[in-house]
Amino acid sequence: MDYHGAWSEEVSDEALMAGVAVGDERAVLVFVRRYQRRLFGLALGIVGDPGHAEDIAQEAFIRILRHASVYDARRASVSTWCLTITRNLAIDALRLRRAVPTAPDDPLFANLCAMRAAPDDAVLARDGVAVALSALAELPDEQRRAVTLSALYGRTAAEVAALESIPLGTAKSRIRLGLSKLRQSVLPIEAT
Amino acid sequence: MNGDARLPMACQRVDEDLASLALGTLAGRERARVLEHLKGCVRCAAEVESLSRAGDALLALAPESEPPVGFELRLMERLREETRPSIEPRSRRRAVLAVAAVLIATLGFGAEALVHAATTSPSSSANPRPLSARLTANGKVLGEVFLTNGSPSWLSMTVDEGSVGGRVRCQVVLTSGGVKTVGTYLLTTGYGAWSMRVDAPANQVRVARLVNSHGVVVARATLPA
Numbered sequence A: 001m002d003y004h005g006a007w008s009e010e011v012s013d014e015a016l017m018a019g020v021a022v023g024d025e026r027a028v029l030v031f032v033r034r035y036q037r038r039l040f041g042l043a044l045g046i047v048g049d050p051g052h053a054e055d056i057a058q059e060a061f062i063r064i065l066r067h068a069s070v071y072d073a074r075r076a077s078v079s080t081w082c083l084t085i086t087r088n089l090a091i092d093a094l095r096l097r098r099a100v101p102t103a104p105d106d107p108l109f110a111n112l113c114a115m116r117a118a119p120d121d122a123v124l125a126r127d128g129v130a131v132a133l134s135a136l137a138e139l140p141d142e143q144r145r146a147v148t149l150s151a152l153y154g155r156t157a158a159e160v161a162a163l164e165s166i167p168l169g170t171a172k173s174r175i176r177l178g179l180s181k182l183r184q185s186v187l188p189i190e191a192t
Numbered sequence B: 001m002n003g004d005a006r007l008p009m010a011c012q013r014v015d016e017d018l019a020s021l022a023l024g025t026l027a028g029r030e031r032a033r034v035l036e037h038l039k040g041c042v043r044c045a046a047e048v049e050s051l052s053r054a055g056d057a058l059l060a061l062a063p064e065s066e067p068p069v070g071f072e073l074r075l076m077e078r079l080r081e082e083t084r085p086s087i088e089p090r091s092r093r094r095a096v097l098a099v100a101a102v103l104i105a106t107l108g109f110g111a112e113a114l115v116h117a118a119t120t121s122p123s124s125s126a127n128p129r130p131l132s133a134r135l136t137a138n139g140k141v142l143g144e145v146f147l148t149n150g151s152p153s154w155l156s157m158t159v160d161e162g163s164v165g166g167r168v169r170c171q172v173v174l175t176s177g178g179v180k181t182v183g184t185y186l187l188t189t190g191y192g193a194w195s196m197r198v199d200a201p202a203n204q205v206r207v208a209r210l211v212n213s214h215g216v217v218v219a220r221a222t223l224p225a
């Protein structure tokens, strides 16, 4: 148990997590700085309100830091683990609040739906981004919109139906079919 | 609009909702209905598991956004309030370190709570508020020590005064008089914060101290009984 405080921007997520798990103060700060834009951005995309999104992102950080010692690298990458925690918190927080479904208003949503404006190199180089992007590109437009609304913006099938002006059953089918197809591209063959 | 006709009827009835369940967006009675089915259906349970992983993989594309100004400080403040409502920071540096210690202590609780959950002894985490004491040397305050209740307990220490340097050992002195070394750390600039597990119940820890490489006690904190 000897840490020399050499945490930097370059250290891997996994090493950083190990530092966080043993309570290294600098690792915690590097970790928070590395992930705050992503956790806040995800929460904001789901709940739509910056103040509410901040609460959720903070709660997510608190949980992540609290459970860092049980993070299991075999199950998920650090980023996936953190984003999943944030997404679930955001969806739970919203469950009782949103009366009228709203479409995401960030430009990324439109870009993803239209499959244009490739992310910058730094984002593209990130683990899993290229794979997820090409998997999404293979879906028919309407399934891509439905899956994106649900998976990245936390919209329920009923909300997708309202936003897309389609019957609920159709929305469910698009999400279901889209995600199944996507699974074939993003998961290793033996896992499906 | 039901799913694959080759599936058993019970599975067909929930199949359309499996993706929503996997993505976390299914709620209320629908969610309860699907979960009920999953209890008895290996096929659908496996389907949800792999759909979840596909959905998680998509999160790599989640939007990013700059949090509001002060996000980081408010996060630290919140972590501090969660575990220890009354610290009067003397300086920003000190505040950050004290916060880090509480944050570290929080980590300790997390692990502890999970261990308890796993070993089915839910009773012993009654009071999660850490004991605290000033870390001093010759009457001068060098930092703070926090000790969580429970067994094992977690000791967090911050040093933020700047006069102690080099490699130090952190030791605890128990009520029995026994001494345990719980960690060795490098204090590069006289500042540091750590958390360590103490393999003894909190109520048996009397003193926490730092010992330099010559074996000299350079700082100590006496914990409230």
Ligand SMILES: [Zn+2]
Residues within 6 Å of the ligand: B010, B011, B037, B041, B042, B043, B044, B045
């Ligand atoms: Zn089934």
